[in-house]
Amino acid sequence: MWSQLFDTIFKAEFLFSVIRITAPILFAALGAVVAEKAGVTNIGLEGIMMISALFGVLFSYWTQSWLIGVLGAMFIGVLLGLMIGFFALKLKTDIILSGIAVNMLGSGGTIFLLYMFTGMRGNTGALVSPNILIPTVNIPLIKDIPVLGDILSGHAVLTYVAFLLVWLIWILLYKTPLGLNIRAVGENANAASSVGVSVMKIKYIALAISGALAGFGGAFMSMYYSQGWNSGMVAGRGFIALAAQAMGRGEPVGAMFSSLLFGLAQALRTKVSGLQGVSSYLVSSIPYVVTILGLVIYAVSTIKRVKKTRAANPELKA
Amino acid sequence: MRNKRMFGFELVRGAAAIAVALGVATIFIFLSSKEPLTALRYLLIGPLVSIKGGVASFNTQGFYNILAAMIPTIFTGLAVCVMFANNQFNLAGEGIVMVGGFVAALAGIYLHMNTGWHAVVCVLIAAVIGGLIMLIPALLKVRLGASEMVTSLMLNYVCMYLVLHFLNYNFADRSKGSTQTYAFADTARIGSLVPGGSKLSWGFVVALVFVVIIALFMYRTRWGYAIRMIGINEAFSKYSGMKVGGTIVLAQVVGGALSGMGGGIEVLGRYTTFLWKELPGYGWTGVTIAILAKNNPLLVPLAAFFIAYLNKGCQLMATYSDVPSEMIDIIQAAIFLFFAAEQFLAGYRQKIVVKNTRADLAKVAANAEGGAE
Numbered sequence: 001m002w003s004q005l006f007d008t009i010f011k012a013e014f015l016f017s018v019i020r021i022t023a024p025i026l027f028a029a030l031g032a033v034v035a036e037k038a039g040v041t042n043i044g045l046e047g048i049m050m051i052s053a054l055f056g057v058l059f060s061y062w063t064q065s066w067l068i069g070v071l072g073a074m075f076i077g078v079l080l081g082l083m084i085g086f087f088a089l090k091l092k093t094d095i096i097l098s099g100i101a102v103n104m105l106g107s108g109g110t111i112f113l114l115y116m117f118t119g120m121r122g123n124t125g126a127l128v129s130p131n132i133l134i135p136t137v138n139i140p141l142i143k144d145i146p147v148l149g150d151i152l153s154g155h156a157v158l159t160y161v162a163f164l165l166v167w168l169i170w171i172l173l174y175k176t177p178l179g180l181n182i183r184a185v186g187e188n189a190n191a192a193s194s195v196g197v198s199v200m201k202i203k204y205i206a207l208a209i210s211g212a213l214a215g216f217g218g219a220f221m222s223m224y225y226s227q228g229w230n231s232g233m234v235a236g237r238g239f240i241a242l243a244a245q246a247m248g249r250g251e252p253v254g255a256m257f258s259s260l261l262f263g264l265a266q267a268l269r270t271k272v273s274g275l276q277g278v279s280s281y282l283v284s285s286i287p288y289v290v291t292i293l294g295l296v297i298y299a300v301s302t303i304k305r306v307k308k309t310r311a312a313n314p315e316l317k318a
Numbered sequence: 319m320r321n322k323r324m325f326g327f328e329l330v331r332g333a334a335a336i337a338v339a340l341g342v343a344t345i346f347i348f349l350s351s352k353e354p355l356t357a358l359r360y361l362l363i364g365p366l367v368s369i370k371g372g373v374a375s376f377n378t379q380g381f382y383n384i385l386a387a388m389i390p391t392i393f394t395g396l397a398v399c400v401m402f403a404n405n406q407f408n409l410a411g412e413g414i415v416m417v418g419g420f421v422a423a424l425a426g427i428y429l430h431m432n433t434g435w436h437a438v439v440c441v442l443i444a445a446v447i448g449g450l451i452m453l454i455p456a457l458l459k460v461r462l463g464a465s466e467m468v469t470s471l472m473l474n475y476v477c478m479y480l481v482l483h484f485l486n487y488n489f490a491d492r493s494k495g496s497t498q499t500y501a502f503a504d505t506a507r508i509g510s511l512v513p514g515g516s517k518l519s520w521g522f523v524v525a526l527v528f529v530v531i532i533a534l535f536m537y538r539t540r541w542g543y544a545i546r547m548i549g550i551n552e553a554f555s556k557y558s559g560m561k562v563g564g565t566i567v568l569a570q571v572v573g574g575a576l577s578g579m580g581g582g583i584e585v586l587g588r589y590t591t592f593l594w595k596e597l598p599g600y601g602w603t604g605v606t607i608a609i610l611a612k613n614n615p616l617l618v619p620l621a622a623f624f625i626a627y628l629n630k631g632c633q634l635m636a637t638y639s640d641v642p643s644e645m646i647d648i649i650q651a652a653i654f655l656f657f658a659a660e661q662f663l664a665g666y667r668q669k670i671v672v673k674n675t676r677a678d679l680a681k682v683a684a685n686a687e688g689g690a691e
Contacts, residue, residue, distance in 0.1 A: 043467065091659035096407050096467065100605060101654040108647025115642045116350035239471040246468060279487055285479035288472040292454075295469060299462035 012150035014267060019155060021270075022263030023162040024049070024225060027217030028241030029248065029255040030162075030169050031210040036250050037173060038206030039186035043099030044084050045214045046238025047106025052076045052218030054110045057124045057229045058117060060132040069132060070158065070219045077215020081207040089200055103238075111231055123230035124222075134158050134224040156224045158216060163256070165213070170252045172209075182206050214238065236288065243291040247298045258294060265290040323670050331663050332610075335656035336624075342652045347641055357639035364634040365627050380630065382516035387626040388619065389587065390415065392525040393580025394604025395611065395618040396532045397573035403536065403613045404569035405549040406459070410470035411577040412601025413477030414451055416594055418444035418581030420481045423499055423592035424489065426506030436505035441582040448578020449571040451477065456570035460563040466570070478597050485592065498593040508587035519587030526619065528576070533615040535572075545569045577601065606650050609658050625650070 028045045035042035052073035060069025080102055088095040114120055118127065134156045143153035173179040184192040185202045193199050217237070222229040240262050247261075248254025265287040273280040343361070348354045365384055368377040394411045401408045425440040455473060458464040491500045508519040536542035544565045548555045556562045580600065585592055603625060610621035629646050636643035656662050 041467075087655045087659060090661065091656075092661040093655055093659040097605075097609065097654055097658045100409075100602075101651040104602070104647045104651040104654070108644035109651065111644040112346070112350070112642050112648060116346070121642065236471070236475055239468065242465075243468045243472065246465060279483050281479045281483035281486060285476045285483075288475040288479075291472045292458075292469055292476070295464045296458060296462060299458070299464045303462065 012147050014271065015151045016154070017270070018260065018263045018267045019151070020159060020225070021266045022259050023156075023159040024217040024220045025237050025241055025244060025262050026162045026166070026256055026259040027220065028214050028238050029244035029259045030165055030252060031213035031217070032241050032245035033248070033250055033252055033255050034169060034173070034182070034206050034213065035210035036245055037186045038182045038203050039189060040085075040088070040095055040203055040207060041099070041242075042081070042084065042207065042210045042214075043096055043242065044080065044102030044106075044238075045099075045210070045217075045241055046234055046236065047099075047103035048077050048080045048211055048214040049218040049221060049234045049238050050106030050110050051080060051102075051113075052215035053222035053233065054114060054124075054218075054229045056215075056219035057127060057132075057222045060223060061124075061127045064132060066132050066134050066223060069223055070134065070216070073219035073223075074212045074215040077211040077213070077218065078208045079211070081209070081211020081214075082204060084211075085204045085207040089203055106234070107231075110229075114229070124228045128228040132223070133227060134220070156220070158220045158224060161216065162220070165216075166252045166256045169213075173252070178202075178205065214241075217241075240287065240291055243295055247294045249298075261294060262287055262291065323674060324667075327663075327667055327670050330666075332657060334663060335653060335659070338656050339649050339652035343645060343649045346645065346648060351639060351641050353639050357635045357641045360634040360638050361628075361631040361641075361645075364638075365630040379514065379516060382512055382514070382518040384623065384626045384630055385522055386516060386518040386588070387629065388622040389519070389521045389525050390580045390584040390598070390600040391603045391607055391622045391625065392529065392618055393576050393583070394600045395607030395622055396528060396604075396615055397576035397580070398604045398608035399611060399613045399615050399618060400532065400536065400545065400569050400576070401573040402608055403549045404545045404566060405552070406456075406566060406570055406573075407467040408452070408455055408470045408570050408573060409467060409601065409605070410452060410455055410473045410477070411573065411604050412597050412599070413474035414448045414574050414577040415581035415584070415600045416481050416597055417451060417477050418448045418578030419585035419594060419598075420485065420581075420592055421447045421578070422506075422582030423502060423585050426502030426586055427489075427500050429506075430503065431505060433505045436503065437508050437586055440502075440506050440586060441579055444582030445575040445579040448581070449575035451578075452570045452574025453567070456567040459570075460566050474597060474601070482595065491591070496593065497595065498591040501590045502586065506586055507590070508583060517588045519583075521583035521587040524583060525580075528579075529615055529619055532576070536615055541565070541568060577604075603650075606654060609654055 028049060031045055031048075032042060055076045056069045056073035058069075059072030060066050063069070084095070084098045084102060087093040087098045087101075093101075111122065114122075114124065118124070120126070136154055136156050137160070139153045143149045171179075173183060181192065181197050181202050182205070184197060185199050185206075189199045192202070218234070221233055221237075226233050241259070244255050244258040244262060247258040248256070269283050269286045272278055272286075273283045340362075344354075344358065347357050347361070351357045365380050366377055367374050368380065369375075394415060397411050422440040422444040425443045426436070429436065429439065431439060451473070455464075455466040455469040458469050459466040485499065486497055489499050490497055508521050510516065511518045511520055511522060534542075536546065544555065544560045545568070548560060548562055548565050552562060581598075584598075584600070585594075607618060607621040607625055610624065611617035628649055632643045632646040632649075635641050635645065
């Protein structure tokens, strides 16, 4: 069994699938990073992904254009982010509850919306044709390198966008005035407000960006990953993204590495469940167990670091 | 006088939130259905009124079914009340209900005991296991500062897959077509409260007893007081000498025990074998119920009744008209958003406050004049 497993893991194909599986988690994790930087916890990522995944398929079906589908999904994500903002910031519903409400819309509301728009129940099987799925691209030069080419080339356009966004979000947060405001609001809203930053506006913007990123993740899921929308497709990825944010210390690059870890766990799950004599149920729980373990390791390392700093600077103890 | 007005305001606001939610539902029904009026009739009055040949009559069986549906959600609602009152957004109730049901079923199959005690022992085992599972997010929060929300969400999936693993690989009755355990011993069944085919078991009475117990726990014991105070202001509670860490763990363990108990009672009261193949959803419904009850245990049965009624209405609507039953999620989400919104109708509250203050000032002025004469 183990030799079988090693055979499958040490193949370019496996690492290719890790990257493919990581992309949607990475989108949502970046969404969590931006929201958390502004001091809002966006627990609604899961629901936003579900809803935008559905609208991605619908928009692309109606227009027969995958690009409009992706942009439409992103637009829906922005709307939902703003909706969470409206209830949490304006009407003062607890932000966690606003997020849970969006998740409810995501789990049951989507089935209802699908029926309302198309008369279909549970999945979009008949709507999807190859021309409305997100296309894959081969990168010139890199695709000719042995092994590495097989791993890095031939992914969907959106996969590359996801990893590009890690850099873009870092630029946004650390090199632009807006990013400075977002971080200031998250760090100390009162201080930011006292120097004339509109805390509300910044939080709305952060939630909108967060929603847009989750929208990309949703589009990726329905328009590439599972080639159509179905009612159980997001399966906790929005929640895993929250964990990736926490484990990645709230930084874009850190979130990328923890997303890759979950991508690895998930890819392993698909490989292992194909083997003889392994409980597919236990294997299915791997990504979630890894997430909890990851949080524990992260927390322990943080505590150790704090202790070390304190030991090095005794005057900080007081 | 002042409190009466503000209480009235809370009532009006709650009613308005529910009205908005039902309004949203109505709009969606009109948008999606070819027979919106039939759909609405089933949603709103279907659960309790059956209409045969133009004569409306009270549907007793339907009433029992609604009460039966309240049993697990009263428990999860109470669990969420305790944890949210402590400001712990622990959402693992969902997974623990499933584990509780499974464990109680196993105890019902493999333990041999006398009638009366057997079911009690099964449910207690479910409660203990539920409390133990909740130690994971609680201790991670208190010891390591890991967000209980994220760990509990992950824990739900772990719980579900573990149950499915043991169900499929260790305890399945292979003689049956679908995956299920063997039947529980008769001694472990929770009996029916009313004659007839309804699933209304004695579990309902137990649930109501626990409503009272949890209300006393939260409002009449120092642990309950500590739980609520820490939920309101953790720093203040800490400096006034409360054991913050221990109380946070206690709140979540109580929540876990209640959730596990709810799952156990539901399985032993409603079924003859364990056959859940996915998370039953009672944990999330518990969150909605706690929001509706404003974390007050005594209001939980009322909120649970309301949600069970709507749920039943949605099922009937899906059966007898062309609107899918998932409508319930849209209604719940809308209730959630507006009911928990502190600033919803804030302008109206402002008017009440101004009115109160004017009245007070007038009284003070009148007193002052009276004193001067």
